[in-house]
Amino acid sequence: MDGMNKDKLFACIGALSFVMDDLRIYLDTHPMDQEALDYWKKVEKVRNEAVKEYTKCYGPINMYDVDVDDRWTWAEGPWPWEGRC
């Protein structure tokens, strides 16, 4: 994730999350597919790192990941539907 700018890192999180969204419903009906389980583990690790990095540098994506320092940052910046982030 080193050297990625904000937009690129955000797009990367979107892509990794989607892989997991599709894998999740595949695994619901194929819970013993070892290849899919290995893929899940691999993607989950990279996604966790990417989300951690983004949250630290640019603010929270998940509602439970709001770090309170001197102010409340959850409602800062554009909302997803505005098409600006």
Next chain:
Amino acid sequence: MWSYEKRLQYPVKITQCNPRLAQVIMSQFGGPDGELAASQRYLSQRYSMSNPKVAGLLTDIGTEEMAHMEIVCAIVHQLTRDLTPQQILEGGFEKYYVDHTLGLWPQSAGGIPFTSTFFQSKGDPITDLVEDMAAEQKARTTYDNILRLVHDQEVCEPIKFLRQREINHFQRFGEALRMIQDDLNCKNFYAFNPSFKADLFKS
């Protein structure tokens, strides 16, 4: 419990407003085969789903449908953002505008308000899964109908993504129906509701 993530499942960045198209796409928010109906269909059905794996699938697909509802709303919002009164009249948006201004309200393209009669929760796994498969196909057809009217790439791309998801969900529901049928014995394939205990003891 649900957890909100401050991102869309597929990005929406629309720079050209188009109120006429917004009114058509709005149907996939609050129309008969829209994403709101889809999410509430699956999330209502899961409580009486006898197979825990399929109950999990209904939860996960129902949750994804809420994310799709957000994508559709983002498209409609960005197609109608900052419209002038002249654009509202020229784009045939005045009948929606008079009641909702530029806010989002769940209705079909023809103005029929969202109603829970758009979907069924029958308490019978086979009945419900057959409905779910049909629902995914009806939504896919609606996206096909929308795509024939869209020429703006910025609108096309998220709509094509949503269309593809209908196909994936249809596949998963087909597998779920197969799983339910594999659980049935030869005397109930398909004679009565496998989720209604009193019927099961009669056999």
